[in-house]
Amino acid sequence: MSLFCTGDRAGGAWLRGTCGSCRYCRAGRENLCPRSTYTGWDADGGFSETALVPEAFAYRLPDDQDPALLAPLLCAGIIGYRSLRRSMLPPGGRLGIYGFGASAHLAAQAALAEGATVHVLTRSARARELALELGVASAGGAYDRPPELLDSAILFAPVGDLVPVALESLDRSGTLAVAGIHLSDIPVLNYQRHLFQERNLRSVTSNTRQDGRDFLALAERVGIRVVASRYPMDHADRALADLAADKVNGAAVLVPG
Numbered sequence: 001m002s003l004f005c006t007g008d009r010a011g012g013a014w015l016r017g018t019c020g021s022c023r024y025c026r027a028g029r030e031n032l033c034p035r036s037t038y039t040g041w042d043a044d045g046g047f048s049e050t051a052l053v054p055e056a057f058a059y060r061l062p063d064d065q066d067p068a069l070l071a072p073l074l075c076a077g078i079i080g081y082r083s084l085r086r087s088m089l090p091p092g093g094r095l096g097i098y099g100f101g102a103s104a105h106l107a108a109q110a111a112l113a114e115g116a117t118v119h120v121l122t123r124s125a126r127a128r129e130l131a132l133e134l135g136v137a138s139a140g141g142a143y144d145r146p147p148e149l150l151d152s153a154i155l156f157a158p159v160g161d162l163v164p165v166a167l168e169s170l171d172r173s174g175t176l177a178v179a180g181i182h183l184s185d186i187p188v189l190n191y192q193r194h195l196f197q198e199r200n201l202r203s204v205t206s207n208t209r210q211d212g213r214d215f216l217a218l219a220e221r222v223g224i225r226v227v228a229s230r231y232p233m234d235h236a237d238r239a240l241a242d243l244a245a246d247k248v249n250g251a252a253v254l255v256p257g
């Protein structure tokens, strides 16, 4: 049986289907398929107790765990994991994480489990506390400089102003991955300050099924801890308002029924 999950992080969606025949699908890059579809966007079922999905796009989840603590692994967790891979973090490398919500608190644990030194930069004091509790090396304000240069950085906050800030904190040949679907405008970059010395700026688009399988296996193996605030389904508006006001630590989960 392929178990699906109850409740999703507010605003979540995940890969439901791809064409299987375009140049991207054939090259194992199905996240770029122009005909990809998403549960919670193209089809209902992202916020329900049960959902019908194509078996090839379902993930097996443990039977014995609280679904509210599994839900954030699916959207927030998998996209955070792909962002980590897109950041080209070398083994034992130095990673900066800008913004620390649902995706970031899971990606940080994946990086720590792989031996990285992680620095978190975020405006929320509560999120900085959570980051330190999870074992990161330092936690500062969003516009602060990390205590050392970074091999890689991930921008989870949808704030274009932070792109040059993060690029300036990269070491030579470092990579910044922008995790969001939406980002406010990026200010004018200065080639010498922000990109020279082979620094890389990359975006992240959706995920492949292999990303999902790899992340869920890692989460189970190293015991990634999901921090979640639960909201009854009919309080979805409050969940969104709390997310906007930085009042949610970790992930917000809507619980049906």
Ligand SMILES: [Zn+2]
Pocket (backbone or CB within 6 Å): 018, 019, 020, 021, 022, 023, 024, 025, 030, 033, 034, 035
């Ligand atoms: Zn395709």
